[in-house]
Amino acid sequence: MSKLQIFGATRSRTMRALWLAEELGLEYDQRQKDESGLDYLAVNPAGKVPSIDDNGLVLWESMAINMYLVKKHGGDLAPRDLAEEAIILQWTFWAMTEVESTALTVLFNRVLRPEEERDTGLAEQGEGTLQKPLGILNDALADRQWLAADRFTVADLNVAAVVSWVKMAKVDLGTFPNLTAWLGRCMERPALVKVLKG
Ligand SMILES: N[C@@H](CCC(=O)N[C@@H](CS)C(=O)NCC(=O)O)C(=O)O
Structure with missing residues (x-):
């Protein structure tokens, strides 16, 4: 089980995913899309941020990421019904x-x-x-x-x-x-x- 990877700079839409990850108390690595050796287009074909890699599940679109993370981890921020x-x-x-x-x-x-x-x-x-x-x-x-x-x-x-x-x-x-x-x-x-x- 590898740690959640969140791609993107804080001062971008990535802030939404980072904020939620902190609310949920998740362990994660924040990574930049231009880091050397990374083929970011393989993560997100549009080259945009945020994206995540959650143990092999690669996902982009900030709000889809947030709905996935909150439903996966539950708690008060998640829908109850x-x-x-x-x-x-x-x-x-x-x-x-x-x-x-x-x-x-x-x-x-x-x-x-x-x-x-x-x-x-x-x-x-x-x-x-x-x-x-x-x-x-x-x-x-x-x-x-x-x-x-x-x-x-x-x-x-x-x-x-x-x-x-x-x-x-x-x-x-x-x-x-x-x-x-x-x-x-x-x-x-x-x-x-x-x-x-x-
Ligand atoms: N609808 C996408 C928009 C993503 C987006 O436009 N991200 C901007 C940063 S806030 C970006 O990566 N821009 C760089 C580019 O357009 O190449 C989402 O909500 O995730």
Whole structure:
């Protein structure tokens, strides 16, 4: 039985898998895709991160990795029944399809790209587009602490990993107090603090 291998840099979508591995108390090696001697395209044909190798099971797509790991290892972050699993998947797919790409557009054009390469119009437009999904998330958290259950689950982890980019992109969250408080609760998780320090 070999140790779980997680491929990718912390400051990438790999953070999601690292965060979950820490939450689950897993032993793992973090590896970089450009390490010498590694044919990374054999791990992930797209050359992207994250990927994992779990004792011969090679898997890519960050959210698929997280659903696999949480279901394999169980515990409080995992769905306890089919209904919880459905809600966890609902929020996970929602974050990936309704928030992620727009959040990245704003992040790149407001923060990550060199100033002369930023398109501020695109960033503004993206911030506008995000208002509706952010409002949906804010409303969902009006009378609950966590998204899928009365405890922190992988739904919160997956969605917070995406929504943290919205915050990094300096989108004004002033009109979304429930979302802001929830994101704070997620980002304070010791497992995430450990990953980001690492
Ligand atoms: N849908 C994929 C996206 C993976 C992805 O785009 N990863 C980025 C890093 S965050 C990457 O590897 N980019 C390098 C590249 O596109 O070559 C997932 O969620 O795992």
